[in-house]
Amino acid sequence: MKRTKRCLGLIATALAFTLIAASCGDDGGEVATTTTADAATTTADAATTTTAAAATTTEAAPVSDGTFDLGGGAVLDTNECPSGWDDTQGLTDDEIRIGISLPESGALAGFGTIAEGMQVFFDNADPIEGRSVTIVSRDDGYEPGKTVTNIGEMIDTENIFAFSHILGSPNNLAVRDTLNEECIPQLFNATGLPDWGDPVNFPWTIGQLLNYSTESLIWCDYFASEFGEGATVAALYANNDFGKAYQKFFEQCAPDLGLEIVATELHDPNADTVTPEVTTLAASGADIFVVGTTGASCPRAVGAARGAGWAATIMVSSTCQNIGLFWGPLHSSASGAAHGIQIISTTKDIGDPRWADDSWVMKVRSELEAAGIDPDAGAQQTGYAFAEQLDHSLREAAANGGLGRVNVMQASWQQDWEAQNALPGATIVTDGADDAYIVEAGEISMLNLPPDAEAGSWVAVTGDLIDVEGDLGSFAG
């Protein structure tokens, strides 16, 4: 008996070591993050085209001593900045230091690799004013309290020029006051809350993503035109900042356009399943099923709806666009369940065969692969795409008066260009308080993933780019 005991112990230890060894084998490449050696291959043309549209950018000139016009009546006033504030802090001779706080642990740890993807972009980009961009990242586990601590410490010890792409609405809200008081740019918040388009009150804060109110508005327009008045809608929202924002804006626009919301359910975002809620929604037999949630709940909701035999048109959140991340797994557990779901897409899904020959997608794939990262898995590709916008603002600032916090904010609030990551034909235009949102155009796509298909792709439903560019102005409370 004693011997078996020891034996079991040995086997267990051996097993543990095998697993550890296996894990090292699996992502040995992932660990080596920022290899830049052979990256220079595909960059040159890409980097230059981004700035091609820059010529049309409105020249931003100082209004008066210490105040700078952002457009639409929004003004940046450096007189309100703390004493000792420095426009060029965080710029060293060869570095531009950008801070970011991300969940590297906890339920949303998957997003923690965004910083890695951003760094890959900049490692392959030309220097700006002779400086390379360094992404300094901290883990906040998606806890806003930790974000507050992280931001404070980074300001004090990391010599940060600007923060960019902090993830999460509560997290960004938690640090917005501080960053605006400290006059440190809070760029391109990676959340779709419309609050970020408020340059009059928060000139140092700007968002990037298609915001939830814009997305809801496009849904409403599309449903009304496609199904006509009296169409019935059942909606599932995550009970968090994200789902609640969808709920608020969708419930505002739906009644005006004659859409009837017949059932609404909120689900606990940490729940293992949304089946109880979806079963209730399915029983309503509504024409349209709106899925205002993200992460694992996205495919779970679709799977449950189809499992219940509900034939509604399903519209999922734009955050669930990544086929490999969300719909491939659902396809293997319930083949065909995701076939025909619809989405508003605003960017090129790099896993989509439609863009296989696109120069931008090829650049993303090759540079990520060169850095040892699987472009089809993980959030590095998202970070890479995010970096394009940051890169644009930095270069614009450098070209118009030189790198500095004020110039970067002005460049961000005064944009007019076409991003390679965006759908063809979509322009990125901002004009201070008159047009405070960056991504405002998308197309309705449908997932083509029939039961026997190997891989899926998004197919344009109408082929029209729905562009509400400039319609929303700025945040209205």
Next chain:
Amino acid sequence: MTPRTIVEGSALHRRVQGANWSLWIITIAILPFLVAIPLKPSVFGNSYTIGLGNVNEAIAWAVAVLGLNLLTGFNGQLSLGNSFFVGTGAYLTGGLVQTYHWSYLSTLVVVIPVCLAIGLIVGVPALRIQGLYLALVTFGLAAVFPTIVKLDQLDRFTHGSNGLNIESKLLPADWMPIQGTLEAIRKIPLIGDWTGTDTFSSRQNEAIYAYFLLVMIAAASFLLARNLIKSRPGRALIAIRDNEIGAEVSGINLSLYKAGAFGASALLSGVAGTMLAIDKNFVSPDELGINFAIFLVVGLIVGGSANLKGSLIGGFAVIFVRQWATQTKEVPLIGWELNGPYGQMVLGILLIALMFAMPGGIAYGLTKIRSRIYRVVPADHRGEAPTG
């Protein structure tokens, strides 16, 4: 080495005690100035931070752990739901300050009675439910708190899932000599060098002010807890933990004391919630869920259960060990580089290792180490080592 024996009440004992206290007071007074601009010690190629933001948070956590300690450590009722009370305190403070423009400290007038009442209400059904069943039910309480906060009916007060941003700042008054103290500390040799040369920004001044405020609230809380434990009711709580039936037959009113323990625990937890709101100016629902509750238990046990110093240590351990775990990017000696969600693994292994080294918690571990240096014995038992 044989430990030196110190007789209780002797001159030497008084001197040792005096030195202890002076050390504490000096540390408390100087600490914020040393870490207002975070220190970044580097260990085995890993850069760790010690900043005032974390220190302030840790002080609030220490009081929260203290609240749990009264209930679990001293009274033996295992609660996995104390985050519920912390959250209640934090939201009461946040709501009153943001919506009704109260001052931070004045909200304690509401937080204390409300949390006490909620604790008593929860404590009554807990009388019938014991041991792990109680742990599971309270765990549910922790799990449901974020959802309650996010209910539409409360939105006006809690600002729902985006969290409650408290715009009111805690500004130090002009007469407070923060910069002056800084200058004075800089003149101290060696220590002064750590404080750098920059003048503090207003954010750092606020953090220092918040620190001293939090220290005072924490000191009051620990004093209160200490007096409670040493009093008759405190002894009753411990008696119930050690032998419930025995306590009952010696005339202790079980219902009263067990519900009372919940009340006292909730009260201190609520105060801790207020402290968190003071520290962050921000309260968010998803932070105050089961994770918070579980790490309170970690703080309790890692610090040292049924030990007041343990609560203080536990609060700091939870904040700093967690942070340092995620900042560990290189494994010493082996030379592995860690990226991605390794932080949790480091934390998990650290917790297990800590329990192997000090199964009773850090506070008892330190006492053991101290007892190798000197032992304090009562005057009439000279030379005999105290047991237990």
Next chain:
Amino acid sequence: MFLLAVSVDTDPELLLARVLDGLRFGSGYGALALALVMIYKATGVLNFAQGELALLGIYIAWALSVGWGWPIIIAVILAMFATATLAAGIERTIIRPFDPSNHLPLVIVTLGLFLAINSFVAVTWTTDLKALPSMFPKGNVFAVGVAHLTWSGLGMFITVLVMLGAVTLLLNRTKVGLAFRAVSSNIESAELVGIKVGQTLQFGWALAAAIGTLAGALLVPELQVLDPNVMLSTLVFAFAGAALGGLDSPKGAVIGGILVGLIRNVVVQSVSFIPSELSVGAAVFVILLVLLVKPSGLFGSSKVVRV
């Protein structure tokens, strides 16, 4: 009683759908609760790492079946052996050195294991969503409107009952089962009749891990997709099921788990004034009510005070 005072959905088709959902998920929670009960019986400790051992098993099964193309049933059986072995090793190396009568350090040790294993899985297999194949055929046994019974749901339900039967037989009809029950009843007396307590507890850990892995492999395909947090979110309901049924009763665990599934899918969804996002809260509330009437759960033995 108070439930009658508010409106309740009465559409029979919907009610049937919810009951079927409830049984399906509930039997999964019950299976997981069974694993918790085995550990509780063995050590008196609530094992936070139970769900994560199962998670590791699920990912091993995934790697074997999807990665290496092995049949899923074989993959699951191998994963059960792997986690059982690992659990036995864990018991021997980092649980046994602790004083079994002092639960607090053990709570932290299992919590540390929870964090370490979860992180290990996330690092090894990334946090991207995956799909674990079901051990049962696809499709419905029958479907009436939104109500539908899948083969996998039926298969899971039957498997859980078989599993409960097997565990009951093992405990009541075998020598090792007798040893296990003796140890869980009185460690000192168990030693005095010649039972090797350490090995018996090790067996309990291994058995619980194997049961947990099987439970996970049954439940996860019902959840459509898999990520490293999947067991954490089901564990809350499994805990609730175990508490409801009685922490030391295998039968109670399974029934309790099923009841929790029904509460969540039928009661919370049908009763209008309970917001569905409060599903956890509602489940806890019902359990609280049960425990107030019956403090040791529906099937738990009211503890004989041990002197």
Next chain:
Amino acid sequence: MSEALLHVSDLEAAYGDVKVLHGIDFTVNVGDISVVLGANGAGKTTTLRAICGQVHTSGSIAFNGAEISQEATADIVRRGIAHVPQGRGTFPELTVTDNLEAGAFVRKDPEINADIDKWFEVFPVLGERPDQLAGSLSGGEQQMLAVARAMMSRPRLLLLDEPSLGLAPIIIEDLFGRLAAINADEGMTMLIVEQNANLALAVASHAYVLEAGTIAISGEPEVLSGDEAVRRAYLGY
């Protein structure tokens, strides 16, 4: 003189830093009932626990000629020592029958069921309720069960730790009667630790008095009964 079954010499035992036994020597002969008397805290229970390997010891314990002082409890049981600990030591959540089966855990022979029936005959109160949970039996019934459970391992030596504790006098008398009968019928060697010296001495063939961890007096029960000091201290008359 008959053959020694258990021989203890220079036995010391400690709980942590606290030493309880300070070097004791005694012998139990085959077929005897030996009794250890002593006040609370004298080390009686520790002596039995030491024999079973449940406390850390030094010194020598020879059972049936083999040194067992460093063996694990489970192995000592397999050598043929059964222990009825203080406070019954049954399995409260198991049925009476299961308790007896657990008692036979170390046996592999096919006669276990026959033995269970036998002990049901010896203790009819148990035979009447084979499926009742042990925890729900009365104190006397539990003590009977504990003895029967210990006997189920077919030991060569039975250790009993204060079997009379907490029982009514009439039940104690009944119990000791049965112990004497078992000793006579089966030739079972017993080592009984007791405070109830009168009853114990009545059945004993040899007796020891333990005082603060050392053996103070030893001898035939008649001798001890005759000793003035012992009578006053332990026999109460």
